[in-house]
Amino acid sequence: MFGISLSRIGAVFLKELIQMRRDRLTFGMIIGIPIIQLILFGYAINSDPKHLPTAINVQDPSVYSRTLVRALENSGYFRVTHVINGEREGAALLASGSVAFVVTVPPEFSRALARGERPQVLIEADASDPAAAANAVGAVAQLPATVFNRELSGGLSSLRPTPAPFEVVVHRRYNPEGISAYNVVPGLIGVILTMTMVMITALAVTREVERGTMENLLAMPLQPFEVMAGKILPYIVMGYIQVTVVLIAARVLFGVPMLGSYFDLSIALALFIAANLSVGFTISTVASNQLQAMQMTFFFFLPSILLSGFMFPFRGMPEWAQWIGTVLPNTHFMRIVRGVMLKGSHLHDMLADVWPLIAFMLFAMAVALLRYRRTLD
Amino acid sequence: MSGALAIDVSELTKSFGARKVVDKFSIQVPKGQVWGFLGPNGSGKTTTIRMLCGLLLPDSGSGTCLGYDIRKQAALIKRNVGYMTQKFSFYEDLSIRENLDFVARVYEMDDRVRAVDQAIERLGLVERQQQLAGTLSGGWKQRLALAACILHRPQLLLLDEPTAGVDPQARRDFWDEIHQLAAQGLTVLVSTHYMDEAERCDRIVYLAYGTVLARGTVGEVIGASTLNTWIVTGEDVRALAGELQGRPGVDQVSVFGVTLHVSGTDAGALERAIEPYRARAGFAWKKSSPSLEDVFIHLMAPFRARLTG
Numbered sequence A: 001m002f003g004i005s006l007s008r009i010g011a012v013f014l015k016e017l018i019q020m021r022r023d024r025l026t027f028g029m030i031i032g033i034p035i036i037q038l039i040l041f042g043y044a045i046n047s048d049p050k051h052l053p054t055a056i057n058v059q060d061p062s063v064y065s066r067t068l069v070r071a072l073e074n075s076g077y078f079r080v081t082h083v084i085n086g087e088r089e090g091a092a093l094l095a096s097g098s099v100a101f102v103v104t105v106p107p108e109f110s111r112a113l114a115r116g117e118r119p120q121v122l123i124e125a126d127a128s129d130p131a132a133a134a135n136a137v138g139a140v141a142q143l144p145a146t147v148f149n150r151e152l153s154g155g156l157s158s159l160r161p162t163p164a165p166f167e168v169v170v171h172r173r174y175n176p177e178g179i180s181a182y183n184v185v186p187g188l189i190g191v192i193l194t195m196t197m198v199m200i201t202a203l204a205v206t207r208e209v210e211r212g213t214m215e216n217l218l219a220m221p222l223q224p225f226e227v228m229a230g231k232i233l234p235y236i237v238m239g240y241i242q243v244t245v246v247l248i249a250a251r252v253l254f255g256v257p258m259l260g261s262y263f264d265l266s267i268a269l270a271l272f273i274a275a276n277l278s279v280g281f282t283i284s285t286v287a288s289n290q291l292q293a294m295q296m297t298f299f300f301f302l303p304s305i306l307l308s309g310f311m312f313p314f315r316g317m318p319e320w321a322q323w324i325g326t327v328l329p330n331t332h333f334m335r336i337v338r339g340v341m342l343k344g345s346h347l348h349d350m351l352a353d354v355w356p357l358i359a360f361m362l363f364a365m366a367v368a369l370l371r372y373r374r375t376l377d
Numbered sequence B: 001m002s003g004a005l006a007i008d009v010s011e012l013t014k015s016f017g018a019r020k021v022v023d024k025f026s027i028q029v030p031k032g033q034v035w036g037f038l039g040p041n042g043s044g045k046t047t048t049i050r051m052l053c054g055l056l057l058p059d060s061g062s063g064t065c066l067g068y069d070i071r072k073q074a075a076l077i078k079r080n081v082g083y084m085t086q087k088f089s090f091y092e093d094l095s096i097r098e099n100l101d102f103v104a105r106v107y108e109m110d111d112r113v114r115a116v117d118q119a120i121e122r123l124g125l126v127e128r129q130q131q132l133a134g135t136l137s138g139g140w141k142q143r144l145a146l147a148a149c150i151l152h153r154p155q156l157l158l159l160d161e162p163t164a165g166v167d168p169q170a171r172r173d174f175w176d177e178i179h180q181l182a183a184q185g186l187t188v189l190v191s192t193h194y195m196d197e198a199e200r201c202d203r204i205v206y207l208a209y210g211t212v213l214a215r216g217t218v219g220e221v222i223g224a225s226t227l228n229t230w231i232v233t234g235e236d237v238r239a240l241a242g243e244l245q246g247r248p249g250v251d252q253v254s255v256f257g258v259t260l261h262v263s264g265t266d267a268g269a270l271e272r273a274i275e276p277y278r279a280r281a282g283f284a285w286k287k288s289s290p291s292l293e294d295v296f297i298h299l300m301a302p303f304r305a306r307l308t309g
Ligand SMILES: Nc1ncnc2c1ncn2[C@@H]1O[C@H](COP(=O)(O)OP(=O)(O)OP(=O)(O)O)[C@@H](O)[C@H]1O
Pocket: B016, B021, B039, B040, B041, B042, B043, B044, B045, B046, B047, B048, B086
């Protein structure tokens, strides 16, 4: 009957903007949540934990193994708390969390070393907290090249690098993907946006119902799409502000690189934010008060954080969980952001994740529009 | 056909669950008239008004508002109708000016700023225009809501208890304005519980339990009633009321300060009932026509009996 009117969308947009500015709690939440989460997760990223409890299982006591252990301790990351004998003991200590690493020097290590057979030193790391293990593991990688420089002198100097006289083999336990610290920030963007965007829209519409202003809104010549667009737009802006905060902090505090293009990132962001806002809008058409809206937000938020690959490695999840994860926008968004930020990928390299995001967004929008009440019935 | 009618609906029916809230409601309101909508709490006034402006879909029945079908052309009705909700439903966290500005933008008014300025001036709220609506007193909220719903110059006003909680002076100003607007061709349907307001309407419609019990001008409604009323004036009419209550022939007794309205449907029986008391000193008795309120209370009597009995 009437076309979509920009000025009516503008009316709702302006109203929302003013209300958002006046509603200190919501406003605080929008800015506060990313900062708090960044600090919480960022602490985990930034913490470069040293002196991690380590069990050593030396099966060839020699000058080499003693030097090796001393070098590990000197790196600052390892603190020998247990001297053990046998693999089973080590596995038990690791499983119970008593130690973060088990270092095993194999039998005949020094002889093999002298023969130039490049024997292997095994380091088993508790990678269930990947951020904690990552730096220590990194430090170990430097060892083989230099640690025996003094011992391997004179007649043995032919064994000096390169190649290194022995190898360090690292087994990450409990977290085979070994999510690195960098991976957390892109994931965090998805998590923060999911939480705030869904909740804020859900509340913004439910509030109208709860305060009785919905009756007036419905009595005015506003079309559902105009209300939705006008309400969603200010929060899209908010979403971008949140992401900017996270990106700057990630760069400054944790040195997370941005290898790809900001343009690609903002396209993905627009899709993702619109998808989440539509979910929030749909929730608001079902919930009859703000408490319900909040509960339903968490119902959506929890799988988004647990099954998207943010918390647990995606491929490590049972199949049914992967299916749920595949539907969720956060799963695909996180992969896209990781691709863009850490690998410098372009969107067209990641269409497999772009399409599901678009599909979800369109679906959520359609549901939201269909569910929006035109009457008070 | 309905060119001269602002509202023309017939047999509107609405139920919530198993309860029929509005039952076969029909009215024809000519353009430029002011109609009053009366009835006890829960009688279905708000529900009816919501059906008229497209906020609720009737279960059955049909009709037009301003010539637009209430079922199919709700969008057009909304453009040309000003609906003032019973409960304040503007934004408490927006200022007076921001609320009016929002409305003007939604209706895409060309002279938005000027219209808002004028509305604020008419309200007499120029100095307080930046005050948040939520901090206004109840009466001022009502006045703001009224200003907001006539801002876009609608052709039909649906006002749901617009003067509840408004002081007498403001009520009088409000009704003067309603009549001015009606003189310019605006049609008004206003629900109210005030009898003096009912008397300022061209026609009144009295609704109870979803059905129309009386309609017409105030005179017609009173004339159609079978009620006979005696007015007693005196010092201690309260005691007298207690004695008269429940006598055969006396249907209702109500005290208004120093006067007492004694009414009954059977004129003869009523006179016989009051006969013994008429000689009492200190009271003046006068036969009169019932007031509108007497008539309404009388109309409700069968329902009350049904509820209690
Ligand atoms: N959305 C709804 N769901 C269920 N029942 C409703 C709904 N809206 C109204 N009712 C019921 O319909 C009846 C009529 O309500 P309505 O608000 O129309 O009365 P009213 O005449 O406006 O009363 P008042 O003078 O108190 O404003 C009431 O009993 C009310 O409880």
